[in-house]
Amino acid sequence: MTPQEIQSRVLYKDRLILVINKPAGLPVHAGPGGGPNLEASFHHLCFEHPRAPGLAHRLDRDTSGCLVLGRHHKGLKRMGKLFQQGKVGKIYWAVCTAAPEQESGTVSLPLRKMTPNGGWRMVVDPKEGQESITDYRVLGRSRDGMAWIECRPRTGRTxxxxxxxxxxxxxxLGDPLYGQADRRAMHLHSRSVTIPLYAEKPPITVDAPPPAHMVQALRACGWDG
Incomplete structure (x- = not known):
């Protein structure tokens, strides 16, 4: 990304952290084979600091939205502690190909990584999986059966x-691994984060506008943005 492109994605900035609007389809860091990644542009986000910020957490390659960076060691350490303690509020918007039976609820299904030949995926495993909990509620539906769902993960499994x-x-919608593969990009967006960063101040809440590829489906489900 050019300096202007990555800087235009800054949603929040203070002395400890940055929150940027991650684009869908770009990994946050280089994989074993290298290739384009978001972290390669972090040197454009130094501003008044001498070093580039670092990732405080991760988002999947095909997930867009709020991504928190620590601007230096102190910021990264504080954010790491908050994420570890489960104190960062996270809201995701998903557009799904169907609606669940219940309008709202909690999914508590342990997950583990499975690596068969030709790739890997996460699977539900009550015996060996790690605790994984997601609260959800349906925000809207489309005439053709799609559902706009707000997800609040309590844990942060891949x-x-x-x-x-x-x-x-x-x-x-558009999930090639756990849904039906089609030509559309995956419809998962990190809508907001709420961070109790400073004890003497109210929590910081940052919202990210949905990406262009999700707008049509969201509007079909009732979003009026």
Missing amino acids: HQIRVHMAAIGAPL
């Missing part, structure tokens, strides 16, 4: 929302 929504009969 692919957690994708697996949990598929498990209750509401796979994400």
Whole structure:
């Protein structure tokens, strides 16, 4: 990304952290094979600091929205502690190909990583999986059966929302791994984060506008943005 492109994605900035609007389809860091990644542009986000910020957490390649960066060691350490303690509020918007039976609820299904030949995926495993909990509620529906769902993960497992929504009969639109592959990009967006960063101040809440590829489906489900 150019300096202007990455800087235009800054949603919040203070002395400790940055929150940026991650684009869908771009991994946050380089994989084993290298390739384009968001972290390669972080040196454009130094502003008055001498070093580039670092990732305080991760988002999947195909997930868009709020991504928190620590601007230096102190910011990263504080954010790491808040994420570890489960004190960061996270809201995701998903557009799913169907609605779950219940309008709202909690999915508590342990997950583990499975690595068969040709790739890997997360699977529900009550015996060996790690605790994984997601609260959800249906915000709207389309005439053709799609559902706009707000997800609030209490844990941060890889692919957690994708697996949990598929498990209750509401796979994400455009999810090639846990739903039906089609030409559309995956419809999962990190809508907001709420961060109790400073003890003497109210929590910081940052919202990210949905990406262009999700707008049509969201509006069909009743979003009026």
